[in-house]
Amino acid sequence: MQKIDLSETGLRAMNKMLHGQSEHTNQTTWEIVNPKGSHAIACGLDAPIEVTVKGSTGYYCAGMNQQATVNIHGSAGPGTGENIMSGKIVIEGDASQYLGATGHGGMIVVKGNASSRCGISMKGVNIVVQGNVGHMSAFMGQSGNLVVCGDAGDALGDSCYEARFFIRGEVKSLGADCEKKEMREEHLALLQQLLDEAGIDADPTEFTRYGSARTLYNFDVDNAGAY
Amino acid sequence: MNKLDPQGIPHTTPRQSATFTHDINSDIRRAAATGIYDIRGGGAKRKVPSFDDLLFLGASISRYPLEGYREKCETTVTIGGLNAENPIELDIPITIAGMSFGALSGPAKEALGRGASAAGTSTTTGDGGMTPEERGHSSKLVYQYLPSRYGMNPNDLRKADAIEIVVGQGAKPGGGGMLLGQKISDRVAEMRNLPKGIDQRSACRHPDWTGPDDLEIKILELRELTGWKVPIYVKVAGARPYYDTTLAIKAGADAVVLDGMQGGTAATQDVFIEHVGQPTLAIVRPAVQALQDLGMHRKVQLILSGGIRSGADVAKAMALGADAVAIGTAALIALGDNDPKWETEYNALGTTAGAYDDWHEGQDPAGITTQDPDLMARFDPVEGGRRLRNYLKVMTLEAQTIARACGKNHLHNLEPEDLVALTMEAAAMAQVPLAGTNWYPGKSGNSF
Numbered sequence: 290m291q292k293i294d295l296s297e298t299g300l301r302a303m304n305k306m307l308h309g310q311s312e313h314t315n316q317t318t319w320e321i322v323n324p325k326g327s328h329a330i331a332c333g334l335d336a337p338i339e340v341t342v343k344g345s346t347g348y349y350c351a352g353m354n355q356q357a358t359v360n361i362h363g364s365a366g367p368g369t370g371e372n373i374m375s376g377k378i379v380i381e382g383d384a385s386q387y388l389g390a391t392g393h394g395g396m397i398v399v400k401g402n403a404s405s406r407c408g409i410s411m412k413g414v415n416i417v418v419q420g421n422v423g424h425m426s427a428f429m430g431q432s433g434n435l436v437v438c439g440d441a442g443d444a445l446g447d448s449c450y451e452a453r454f455f456i457r458g459e460v461k462s463l464g465a466d467c468e469k470k471e472m473r474e475e476h477l478a479l480l481q482q483l484l485d486e487a488g489i490d491a492d493p494t495e496f497t498r499y500g501s502a503r504t505l506y507n508f509d510v511d512n513a514g515a516y
Numbered sequence: 517m518n519k520l521d522p523q524g525i526p527h528t529t530p531r532q533s534a535t536f537t538h539d540i541n542s543d544i545r546r547a548a549a550t551g552i553y554d555i556r557g558g559g560a561k562r563k564v565p566s567f568d569d570l571l572f573l574g575a576s577i578s579r580y581p582l583e584g585y586r587e588k589c590e591t592t593v594t595i596g597g598l599n600a601e602n603p604i605e606l607d608i609p610i611t612i613a614g615m616s617f618g619a620l621s622g623p624a625k626e627a628l629g630r631g632a633s634a635a636g637t638s639t640t641t642g643d644g645g646m647t648p649e650e651r652g653h654s655s656k657l658v659y660q661y662l663p664s665r666y667g668m669n670p671n672d673l674r675k676a677d678a679i680e681i682v683v684g685q686g687a688k689p690g691g692g693g694m695l696l697g698q699k700i701s702d703r704v705a706e707m708r709n710l711p712k713g714i715d716q717r718s719a720c721r722h723p724d725w726t727g728p729d730d731l732e733i734k735i736l737e738l739r740e741l742t743g744w745k746v747p748i749y750v751k752v753a754g755a756r757p758y759y760d761t762t763l764a765i766k767a768g769a770d771a772v773v774l775d776g777m778q779g780g781t782a783a784t785q786d787v788f789i790e791h792v793g794q795p796t797l798a799i800v801r802p803a804v805q806a807l808q809d810l811g812m813h814r815k816v817q818l819i820l821s822g823g824i825r826s827g828a829d830v831a832k833a834m835a836l837g838a839d840a841v842a843i844g845t846a847a848l849i850a851l852g853d854n855d856p857k858w859e860t861e862y863n864a865l866g867t868t869a870g871a872y873d874d875w876h877e878g879q880d881p882a883g884i885t886t887q888d889p890d891l892m893a894r895f896d897p898v899e900g901g902r903r904l905r906n907y908l909k910v911m912t913l914e915a916q917t918i919a920r921a922c923g924k925n926h927l928h929n930l931e932p933e934d935l936v937a938l939t940m941e942a943a944a945m946a947q948v949p950l951a952g953t954n955w956y957p958g959k960s961g962n963s964f
């Protein structure tokens with residue numbers, strides 16, 4: 290295992306080392322200590338490596354991640370995993386706002402709660418939150434799945450497109466054009482698969498599915514009041 | 517018209533209201549019929565104070581000119597040398613502005629790349645991501661980082677020669693993008709991860725940051741993602757140029773792209789285009805002042821856009837302190853947009869060459885702002901590229917002509933002292949003397 294003390298190595302040198310890992314690197318496990326809430330830790334990784342950050346991270350940890358697994362043993366700052374393409378991010382603590390914003394693929398797992406705008410503009414990422422999510426989660430969500438084992442705040446899925454939301458607890462309110470959907474066999478199977486992949490034990494039948502009512506897809510003056 | 521009524525009283529002549537003009541009345545009738553605001557492409561059509569209100573003085577006894585075809589007048593510009601390992605080196609200070617694939621066809625994007633590369637300058641992606649034809653044909657490609665993040669991915673990011681964080685556009689400061697359903701082809705839909713045929717409203721605000729402190733961290737992330745190799749530009753609308761430039765510099769931008777209200781857009785509400793933002797002429801000096809106040813003028817480059825059409829505009833922008841300019845609409849016209857040769861087809865669309873602005877409808881007779889395969893096939897990207905190259909060369913020659921006449925051996929040496937203004941408004945905005953005086957409004961210590 291490779292160990293990096295961020296307070297000694299510095300952000301640039303550390304990220305450079307991680308970016309230098311190739312597809313076939315044999316240095317597949319990395320540990321970062323003393324992150325002290327620094328920003329942009331392990332962003333832009335693109336190799337099948339596993340990086341564990343021992344502590345809390347600032348903005349944009351594991352941003353635009355490809356292939357790598359990034360574990361955060363602490364809480365994660367705003368925009369963690371923004372635009373993630375593939376790979377996995379696991380946050381042991383809580384996640385701040387805009388978690389996985391515009392993520393195109395891969396998975397983000399939060400063991401605690403995620404703040405507002407979780408999964409904003411998501412474009413294919415799967416996000417599984419064991420606790421609750423804040424207001425405006427999955428705002429303008431385009432595709433992918435947001436699974437919440439706890440409750441969702443106000444305006445869930447506002448102006449969403451084809452993204453799916455599975456919520457076990459209460460939804461404080463639904464956003465514009467977001468509605469409750471039927472939970473069919475294929476959804477139960479998908480949800481089970483997502484929970485398994487996230488390593489979270491929950492019963493898919495306890496969840497409710499939400500998604501776009503698709504009434505705002507093309508402009509109609511009669512809907513102007515919805516915005 | 518001097519009709520008399522039965523009592524022999526003369527009528528007044530019918531008088532058109534200056535408030536309720538024919539144009540305004542047609543707007544009202546259109547709104548009443550449809551219930552939807554008017555959406556269109558292009559920039560502000562109203563007349564605003566502009567570079568046309570400025571004149572160069574040229575050389576005289578106190579300044580000597582440079583020989584037209586003998587003495588060199590340099591045109592190169594380096595952008596982003598402050599932090600980037602590989603700054604952008606351009607042969608000419610005229611760049612191609614970001615225009616989205618989706619708004620423009622693939623071949624039109626290719627032509628922009630071809631023309632810009634042949635003229636030694638850069639082109640820019642747009643809302644909708646990077647296409648291979650554009651990357652392939654652009655020797656220097658600036659990758660836009662927009663609120664929508666359509667097509668955003670780290671592989672393309674690392675293929676870019678510079679990154680432009682788009683905060684705003686002059687045509688619609690505070691507004692997002694709009695691509696109506698009829699232009700969402702399979703390819704456009706796939707690049708944007710959205711269903712075909714739906715209206716796409718790009719966000720007006722970035723999803724994962726707000727304000728200058730966040731922007732600083734976002735710039736850090738983008739630098740880390742790209743190994744500090746390429747410059748990071750920040751594009752803002754000409755809304756509050758002094759503060760926006762100050763904050764962009766504070767956040768660590770290598771270049772500031774400033775877009776005035778005449779700046780074109782692919783599509784937005786007409787009311788937005790005509791009523792929000794400031795004229796290009798009015799935003800240069802405050803931005804340059806901000807750069808100077810921070811000791812960053814010529815270190816952080818200022819790229820000005822919004823209604824740039826000729827070498828005279830380029831020279832004026834540079835004399836007021838810009839390092840380079842960007843063109844959108846003018847480039848499209850060079851490619852063949854709004855060409856009178858399509859007049860019958862423009863008429864069939866209820867418009868006329870020069871006024872066609874329904875770029876969002878995808879029916880462009882010139883085959884440029886469309887995704888319709890038949891219309892697209894009318895446009896030849898090689899010929900389009902050649903025309904754009906020619907136009908860029910002409911603009912450069914024109915700017916050099918003016919600079920030499922002012923005795924300057926580099927376009928960057930043009931200065932406000934080379935200019936006078938034709939109107940009080942222009943004098944105030946450009947802070948150069950009203951022609952025939954040594955005064956401009958707001959100039960301290962010197963009054964009538």
Ligand SMILES: Cc1cc2nc3c(=O)[nH]c(=O)nc-3n(C[C@H](O)[C@H](O)[C@H](O)COP(=O)(O)O)c2cc1C
Nearest residue numbers: 613614615616642643779780782822823843844845
């Ligand atoms: C068809 C078209 C599409 C545009 N798309 C974008 C875009 O995707 N992103 C952006 O920042 N600006 C976009 N713009 C604005 C230009 O980047 C630029 O600011 C503007 O065109 C400059 O003004 P000008 O057209 O008068 O030269 C677009 C403009 C046009 C005409």
